[in-house]
Amino acid sequence: MxxxxxxxxxxxxxxxxxxxxxxxxxxxxxxxxxxxxxxxxxxxxxxxxxxxxxxxxxxxxxxxxxxxxxxxxxxxxxxxxxxxVGRKVKTLVLVSKSGHCLNDLLFRQRAGQLPIEIPAVMGNHSDLGEMAQFYSVPFEEHKISSDADKKAFEDRLRTFIAEEKIELVVLARYMQILSEEFCKEFEGRIINIHHSFLPGFKGANPYAQAHSRGVKLIGATAHFVTADLDEGPIIEQNVVRVEHSDSKNRLVSIGQDVESKTLTQAVRWFAESRVLLDGARTVIFN
Amino acid sequence: MxxxxxxxxxxxxxxxxxxxxxxxxxxxxxxxxxxxxxxxxxxxxxxxxxxxxxxxxxxxxxxxxxxxxxxxxxxxxxxxxxxxVGRKVKTLVLVSKSGHCLNDLLFRQRAGQLPIEIPAVMGNHSDLGEMAQFYSVPFEEHKISSDADKKAFEDRLRTFIAEEKIELVVLARYMQILSEEFCKEFEGRIINIHHSFLPGFKGANPYAQAHSRGVKLIGATAHFVTADLDEGPIIEQNVVRVEHSDSKNRLVSIGQDVESKTLTQAVRWFAESRVLLDGARTVIFN
Amino acid sequence: MxxxxxxxxxxxxxxxxxxxxxxxxxxxxxxxxxxxxxxxxxxxxxxxxxxxxxxxxxxxxxxxxxxxxxxxxxxxxxxxxxxxVGRKVKTLVLVSKSGHCLNDLLFRQRAGQLPIEIPAVMGNHSDLGEMAQFYSVPFEEHKISSDADKKAFEDRLRTFIAEEKIELVVLARYMQILSEEFCKEFEGRIINIHHSFLPGFKGANPYAQAHSRGVKLIGATAHFVTADLDEGPIIEQNVVRVEHSDSKNRLVSIGQDVESKTLTQAVRWFAESRVLLDGARTVIFN
Amino acid sequence: MxxxxxxxxxxxxxxxxxxxxxxxxxxxxxxxxxxxxxxxxxxxxxxxxxxxxxxxxxxxxxxxxxxxxxxxxxxxxxxxxxxxVGRKVKTLVLVSKSGHCLNDLLFRQRAGQLPIEIPAVMGNHSDLGEMAQFYSVPFEEHKISSDADKKAFEDRLRTFIAEEKIELVVLARYMQILSEEFCKEFEGRIINIHHSFLPGFKGANPYAQAHSRGVKLIGATAHFVTADLDEGPIIEQNVVRVEHSDSKNRLVSIGQDVESKTLTQAVRWFAESRVLLDGARTVIFN
The missing domain is CATH 3.30.70.260 (ACT domain)
Structure with missing residues (x-):
C-alpha cells in the first residue's frame, strides 16, 4: 500500500x-x-x-x-x-498599445516563473494581438470611443470573468478608465501599474514634467484599483536613477522597465496569496 | 632650479x-x-x-x-x-533639534571626505551645541519665537555670511522657514533636505501619512532653496525600501539615514563645483 | 487596584x-x-x-x-x-585607526536607534580615544606588537567580557586577527565587517585590485567570526555602484560608507535577537 | 534651396x-x-x-x-x-537553452530601445528556435558534441561574421566555451554574461554554493570575453537582494532577471560606442 x-x-x-x-x-x-x-x-x-x-x-x-x-x-x-501552492491563478490582462508589461507577463508565465494562466488578453487597440498570438493566448480587440462602448466592454468583461472564473484582472498599461461601478464590483481583484516620481506630478505628460523639474529618480507603483483613480492600496514600488542628460524619451524607456518589473512582482505576490488588505494598506508576506 | x-x-x-x-x-x-x-x-x-x-x-x-x-x-x-580643486568651501550649517544630518557633515568633514570648512553651526535650539563643540565648531543659539526674532536672526546671518565669506548655507533639518527675501538674496547658495515619498504627501506628519497609505519606499530630496518652499531645483534624491511591519518610528529612523546621506552627497557635489543651474533643473557633473 | x-x-x-x-x-x-x-x-x-x-x-x-x-x-x-524587547545588549567594540564604523555605532546608540550599551571601546591604537570620550565611553589602548601582547589582550578581553557580562563583540575595522582559540570560545558572539567585491579579490590591497580590474560595484559583508578568517556566516551585505573615474581613494571612501551602514545593520539585528544560526548560514528575521 | x-x-x-x-x-x-x-x-x-x-x-x-x-x-x-548615432550594430547572438537573455534582447530591439540588428541567432540546442522565429530572426542549430563540432561551428561563425559584417557577438547564456584562438581573434567584440556572488564561488553549481553559504546578494557581470574564461574587462554589474528563505530555484530565477538586465545594458552601451578599453578595465561613457 x-x-x-x-x-x-x-x-x-x-x-x-x-x-x-x-x-x-x-x-x-x-x-x-x-x-x-x-x-x-x-x-x-x-x-x-x-x-x-x-x-x-x-x-x-x-x-x-x-x-x-x-x-x-x-x-x-x-x-x-x-x-x-503553485496553482495557476486565472488572470485576464487588459492592454492598449504599449507591450512592455504584457511581454514580461507572458514570457515569465510561459517560463514557469509566474503562477498564472492567461485565458485572454483584451485591448482597446489591435497592436498587441500578434504578441498574444505568439504565446497562444486569444486576443480580443474592444475599441472604446463612446460611453456605450465602455459599457458594452465592461459587460463583456463581467461575462468573461464569470464564465472563465477569472480571479485577477491586470491593467498592463491599459489606458482607459474603468467605471466606478466596475471598480467597486471587483475591488481587490484588479491590479494597475502607473509611473511614480519624486516628487509626484499631477496632470498630463508626467515624464515631461519630471524632465523639466530635473528629478533624479523615476519609478512605478503597482496598486489595487479602487474607485479613486491611482489611489488604491499600494502593492509594490520601485525606482531607478536618472540624470540631467537623459532625454524625455530615455525617461520613458527607463520608466517602462521599472513598470514591467514592478507589475510582474505585484502579480506574482497576488498569485501566491501573499497580498492581504489592511484598510488602505497592503500586508505583503514575501 | x-x-x-x-x-x-x-x-x-x-x-x-x-x-x-x-x-x-x-x-x-x-x-x-x-x-x-x-x-x-x-x-x-x-x-x-x-x-x-x-x-x-x-x-x-x-x-x-x-x-x-x-x-x-x-x-x-x-x-x-x-x-x-579641494579648496574647502566655507559652509554655515543651520539646525534645530535633530542631529543626524549635522553629525554626518561634521564627521566627514573632519575625516577629510568633504571639502568644506564650517565656521559655525547655528540653531533655534541648544540641543546640538555639544555635538558642534566636540568637533570644535562654534555654536550659536538663536531662538525664533516671533517675526522680530526671525528678522534679527536673518540679519545676523547676513552679517556672518559677509564677514566670514560664507559660500554655502546648509539647512540640516533646520525646521524654520527663511523669509522669501532672504531666499532670493542667497538663491543657489542654500541647500535644504526634506523627506520624499512615492506618492508625495502634503500637509503635516508625512511619515504618519506614508505609514497609513502603506508606501513601500521612503526617500529624501536635497534641493536648492528658492522662495517656493521645497520646490527648488533638485540636486540629489535617494529612497529606501520599507515594509508594512515598519512602525512609524522605524520609518522616521530610516528616513533620517536617507536624509543625511542625501544631504551630504549634495553638499559634496556643491563643494566640488559639480552643481550648475539650468533654469529649474540642476546639471550634476559627477 | x-x-x-x-x-x-x-x-x-x-x-x-x-x-x-x-x-x-x-x-x-x-x-x-x-x-x-x-x-x-x-x-x-x-x-x-x-x-x-x-x-x-x-x-x-x-x-x-x-x-x-x-x-x-x-x-x-x-x-x-x-x-x-529593547533591552540594551552589552557590546564591546574593538577598533584600530579608522573611525567610520565606530562613529556610526556611537551616534546611533546615543540617538536611541540601536539597542546596545557600550561599556568600553578597545583599540590597538590610541587614535579613536577622543571619539569614544565624546560619547562618554571608556577607551583602552592595547598595543599588539608580539604574540605575548596578543595573548595578554585576549586575556584582558576574557576578563572584561566575564566581568561586564558582554554579549557581543564588534570588530569595527579592528585590523588584528583574533586567535583561533578565542574565535571558537566566542563563536556566534563576534561580528566583523569586511569589504566585498564582485568578483572577490584575494590578498593585499583589495581596493587597488578592484580599481585595476574596473569593478562597477563595491560592497561590504558583516559576518560572524569563526576560526576561518572572513568565512563565517553572513549576516548582511550591501553594495554601491562605482565608475571608471573613481580613484582608489574614492573607492576607499565609498567602501567605508557601505561598511559602516552594513555593520550597524548587522549589530541592530543581533541586538534585536533577529539573527539565528543554521549551520554555515544565518536566518535573519527582520 | x-x-x-x-x-x-x-x-x-x-x-x-x-x-x-x-x-x-x-x-x-x-x-x-x-x-x-x-x-x-x-x-x-x-x-x-x-x-x-x-x-x-x-x-x-x-x-x-x-x-x-x-x-x-x-x-x-x-x-x-x-x-x-543610432546606427544599428550588426549583432550575432549565441544561445543554449535558457531564453531569458535572448527574449530581453529581441523584445527591446524590436521595440526600438536597443540599436542593434540581429541577422541570426545560433544555438547548440534547438529550444530557442521558436522564439527567434517569432521575432523573424533566422535560427541555426549547431550541436557541439566533439572537438570537431566546435571547430566546425567556429569556422561557421568566422564565415558568417565576415559575410554579414557582424560587429558584436553576444553570448546570451551560451553554455559552451569558445576556443582561445577564437576569443583572441575577436577580442573586444564578444560580450558574455555570468552570475556573480558576494563572495565569489568557484566550481560547479554556484547557486547551490551561494544558497548553502547564505549570501544576501546575488548578481551578474557582463564582460568582454578574453582567452581567460570569465576574466575579461567588466562592462556592467548588478546585484539583487535575496533572503534565507529563498530556495535555490528562486535564486536561479532572480539571477536570470539580473543577468538579462545586465547583459542588455552592456549591449546597449557597446552599440552606442560608450565602451572603451583601458587595459584590463573598461571606460564607460554613459
Missing amino acids: TSPALTHWVLTIVCEDQPGIVHAISGAILAANGNITEAHQYTSHDTGRFFMRLQVESAVPREFFENQLLPVTQRYSMDWNLDV | TSPALTHWVLTIVCEDQPGIVHAISGAILAANGNITEAHQYTSHDTGRFFMRLQVESAVPREFFENQLLPVTQRYSMDWNLDV | TSPALTHWVLTIVCEDQPGIVHAISGAILAANGNITEAHQYTSHDTGRFFMRLQVESAVPREFFENQLLPVTQRYSMDWNLDV | TSPALTHWVLTIVCEDQPGIVHAISGAILAANGNITEAHQYTSHDTGRFFMRLQVESAVPREFFENQLLPVTQRYSMDWNLDV
Missing part, C-alpha cells in the same frame, strides 16, 4: 486580533497531520486586524482539512482561504 | 550654446600650459545653455591663467568660475 | 522540525496570557532545523512565563531564549 | 594623453561646421591613455568630416572611430 501524496497548501487568514488564534489554528493543522513549512503573521496597530499566511504540507483530502479548520474559523470570525 | 608647483584647477562655464566654445576654451588652457584631467559638458535642449566643468593641471599663476581665459569668456558672454 | 504592567518579550527558538511545535508553543504563550505581536518562523530544508522568533506582550512575571514554556522546550529539545 | 540635412555623429578617440588634444579635435570639428552635443573624456592614471567620446551634429559629408579629422588623428597617433 502506498502512502497518500502530500499536498502543499497555502492558508490565509484575516480576523480581529485576540489571544489564542495561533494556538487554535496550529491545533487544527496538527489534527490534519499538517506540517507548517512557511509562516507569516502580522497584527496591524492601525486596524487591530490579525493577518496570517501559512504553507502546510499534508496528505489529508481537502474536505478533511477544511473540517478541522471550520470550527476555528467560525469561532474567531475569520476571513480565510485555502489553496494549493 | 625647481619647476613651479602644479596647481589643480576646476573651471566651470555656463553660456549660450554656439559652435567653437570647446575649441576656444581648450585653446586658452593650452596657452596656460594646462592639461585637462577631467571634463564634463552638457547642452540643454530646454534652455539652449551650454555647461562645462573642467579640471586642469597647470603651473602658471592664477593671474596668467585668467588672462588667457578672459578674451574667450568675454567673447561668448560666459558665466565662469575658476577655483582650486 | 491597577493592572500589572505589560512586558514586551522576544522569544527565540531553534529545534529539530517536527509537527506540533507551533501549537505547543502558542499554547504555552496562551497559558501565560500572552499576545503574539510579531512572529517569524522558518524551516531549513538543508538542516531540517526549525527556527522561530516571537514577540509577545504579557503581564505575567518572567518566572511564570518560563514555567509555561519549560515543558514545551524540554519535550522538543529546544534551544531557546526569552528576552525583553 | 534647402539646407543639407544634419547628421548626428559619434566620434570616439583613444590615444596617449598629452596637452592640446581637445583643442586640436575641437578645431577639426569646428572646421567641419560641427556642433558638439555630448562629450565625455577621461585620462587613465594607470595607463596614461586619453579617452574621448563626442556626439557632433554636422551637415558636411562624411568624407569632408574625416578630412578635417585626419591630420589631428595622425599627429596624436589616435585610435578613432566615426559613426552615425
Whole structure:
C-alpha cells in the first residue's frame, strides 16, 4: 500500500486580533497531520486586524482539512482561504498599445516563473494581438470611443470573468478608465501599474514634467484599483536613477522597465496569496 | 632650479550654446600650459545653455591663467568660475533639534571626505551645541519665537555670511522657514533636505501619512532653496525600501539615514563645483 | 487596584522540525496570557532545523512565563531564549585607526536607534580615544606588537567580557586577527565587517585590485567570526555602484560608507535577537 | 534651396594623453561646421591613455568630416572611430537553452530601445528556435558534441561574421566555451554574461554554493570575453537582494532577471560606442 501524496497548501487568514488564534489554528493543522513549512503573521496597530499566511504540507483530502479548520474559523470570525501552492491563478490582462508589461507577463508565465494562466488578453487597440498570438493566448480587440462602448466592454468583461472564473484582472498599461461601478464590483481583484516620481506630478505628460523639474529618480507603483483613480492600496514600488542628460524619451524607456518589473512582482505576490488588505494598506508576506 | 608647483584647477562655464566654445576654451588652457584631467559638458535642449566643468593641471599663476581665459569668456558672454580643486568651501550649517544630518557633515568633514570648512553651526535650539563643540565648531543659539526674532536672526546671518565669506548655507533639518527675501538674496547658495515619498504627501506628519497609505519606499530630496518652499531645483534624491511591519518610528529612523546621506552627497557635489543651474533643473557633473 | 504592567518579550527558538511545535508553543504563550505581536518562523530544508522568533506582550512575571514554556522546550529539545524587547545588549567594540564604523555605532546608540550599551571601546591604537570620550565611553589602548601582547589582550578581553557580562563583540575595522582559540570560545558572539567585491579579490590591497580590474560595484559583508578568517556566516551585505573615474581613494571612501551602514545593520539585528544560526548560514528575521 | 540635412555623429578617440588634444579635435570639428552635443573624456592614471567620446551634429559629408579629422588623428597617433548615432550594430547572438537573455534582447530591439540588428541567432540546442522565429530572426542549430563540432561551428561563425559584417557577438547564456584562438581573434567584440556572488564561488553549481553559504546578494557581470574564461574587462554589474528563505530555484530565477538586465545594458552601451578599453578595465561613457 502506498502512502497518500502530500499536498502543499497555502492558508490565509484575516480576523480581529485576540489571544489564542495561533494556538487554535496550529491545533487544527496538527489534527490534519499538517506540517507548517512557511509562516507569516502580522497584527496591524492601525486596524487591530490579525493577518496570517501559512504553507502546510499534508496528505489529508481537502474536505478533511477544511473540517478541522471550520470550527476555528467560525469561532474567531475569520476571513480565510485555502489553496494549493503553485496553482495557476486565472488572470485576464487588459492592454492598449504599449507591450512592455504584457511581454514580461507572458514570457515569465510561459517560463514557469509566474503562477498564472492567461485565458485572454483584451485591448482597446489591435497592436498587441500578434504578441498574444505568439504565446497562444486569444486576443480580443474592444475599441472604446463612446460611453456605450465602455459599457458594452465592461459587460463583456463581467461575462468573461464569470464564465472563465477569472480571479485577477491586470491593467498592463491599459489606458482607459474603468467605471466606478466596475471598480467597486471587483475591488481587490484588479491590479494597475502607473509611473511614480519624486516628487509626484499631477496632470498630463508626467515624464515631461519630471524632465523639466530635473528629478533624479523615476519609478512605478503597482496598486489595487479602487474607485479613486491611482489611489488604491499600494502593492509594490520601485525606482531607478536618472540624470540631467537623459532625454524625455530615455525617461520613458527607463520608466517602462521599472513598470514591467514592478507589475510582474505585484502579480506574482497576488498569485501566491501573499497580498492581504489592511484598510488602505497592503500586508505583503514575501 | 625647481619647476613651479602644479596647481589643480576646476573651471566651470555656463553660456549660450554656439559652435567653437570647446575649441576656444581648450585653446586658452593650452596657452596656460594646462592639461585637462577631467571634463564634463552638457547642452540643454530646454534652455539652449551650454555647461562645462573642467579640471586642469597647470603651473602658471592664477593671474596668467585668467588672462588667457578672459578674451574667450568675454567673447561668448560666459558665466565662469575658476577655483582650486579641494579648496574647502566655507559652509554655515543651520539646525534645530535633530542631529543626524549635522553629525554626518561634521564627521566627514573632519575625516577629510568633504571639502568644506564650517565656521559655525547655528540653531533655534541648544540641543546640538555639544555635538558642534566636540568637533570644535562654534555654536550659536538663536531662538525664533516671533517675526522680530526671525528678522534679527536673518540679519545676523547676513552679517556672518559677509564677514566670514560664507559660500554655502546648509539647512540640516533646520525646521524654520527663511523669509522669501532672504531666499532670493542667497538663491543657489542654500541647500535644504526634506523627506520624499512615492506618492508625495502634503500637509503635516508625512511619515504618519506614508505609514497609513502603506508606501513601500521612503526617500529624501536635497534641493536648492528658492522662495517656493521645497520646490527648488533638485540636486540629489535617494529612497529606501520599507515594509508594512515598519512602525512609524522605524520609518522616521530610516528616513533620517536617507536624509543625511542625501544631504551630504549634495553638499559634496556643491563643494566640488559639480552643481550648475539650468533654469529649474540642476546639471550634476559627477 | 491597577493592572500589572505589560512586558514586551522576544522569544527565540531553534529545534529539530517536527509537527506540533507551533501549537505547543502558542499554547504555552496562551497559558501565560500572552499576545503574539510579531512572529517569524522558518524551516531549513538543508538542516531540517526549525527556527522561530516571537514577540509577545504579557503581564505575567518572567518566572511564570518560563514555567509555561519549560515543558514545551524540554519535550522538543529546544534551544531557546526569552528576552525583553529593547533591552540594551552589552557590546564591546574593538577598533584600530579608522573611525567610520565606530562613529556610526556611537551616534546611533546615543540617538536611541540601536539597542546596545557600550561599556568600553578597545583599540590597538590610541587614535579613536577622543571619539569614544565624546560619547562618554571608556577607551583602552592595547598595543599588539608580539604574540605575548596578543595573548595578554585576549586575556584582558576574557576578563572584561566575564566581568561586564558582554554579549557581543564588534570588530569595527579592528585590523588584528583574533586567535583561533578565542574565535571558537566566542563563536556566534563576534561580528566583523569586511569589504566585498564582485568578483572577490584575494590578498593585499583589495581596493587597488578592484580599481585595476574596473569593478562597477563595491560592497561590504558583516559576518560572524569563526576560526576561518572572513568565512563565517553572513549576516548582511550591501553594495554601491562605482565608475571608471573613481580613484582608489574614492573607492576607499565609498567602501567605508557601505561598511559602516552594513555593520550597524548587522549589530541592530543581533541586538534585536533577529539573527539565528543554521549551520554555515544565518536566518535573519527582520 | 534647402539646407543639407544634419547628421548626428559619434566620434570616439583613444590615444596617449598629452596637452592640446581637445583643442586640436575641437578645431577639426569646428572646421567641419560641427556642433558638439555630448562629450565625455577621461585620462587613465594607470595607463596614461586619453579617452574621448563626442556626439557632433554636422551637415558636411562624411568624407569632408574625416578630412578635417585626419591630420589631428595622425599627429596624436589616435585610435578613432566615426559613426552615425543610432546606427544599428550588426549583432550575432549565441544561445543554449535558457531564453531569458535572448527574449530581453529581441523584445527591446524590436521595440526600438536597443540599436542593434540581429541577422541570426545560433544555438547548440534547438529550444530557442521558436522564439527567434517569432521575432523573424533566422535560427541555426549547431550541436557541439566533439572537438570537431566546435571547430566546425567556429569556422561557421568566422564565415558568417565576415559575410554579414557582424560587429558584436553576444553570448546570451551560451553554455559552451569558445576556443582561445577564437576569443583572441575577436577580442573586444564578444560580450558574455555570468552570475556573480558576494563572495565569489568557484566550481560547479554556484547557486547551490551561494544558497548553502547564505549570501544576501546575488548578481551578474557582463564582460568582454578574453582567452581567460570569465576574466575579461567588466562592462556592467548588478546585484539583487535575496533572503534565507529563498530556495535555490528562486535564486536561479532572480539571477536570470539580473543577468538579462545586465547583459542588455552592456549591449546597449557597446552599440552606442560608450565602451572603451583601458587595459584590463573598461571606460564607460554613459
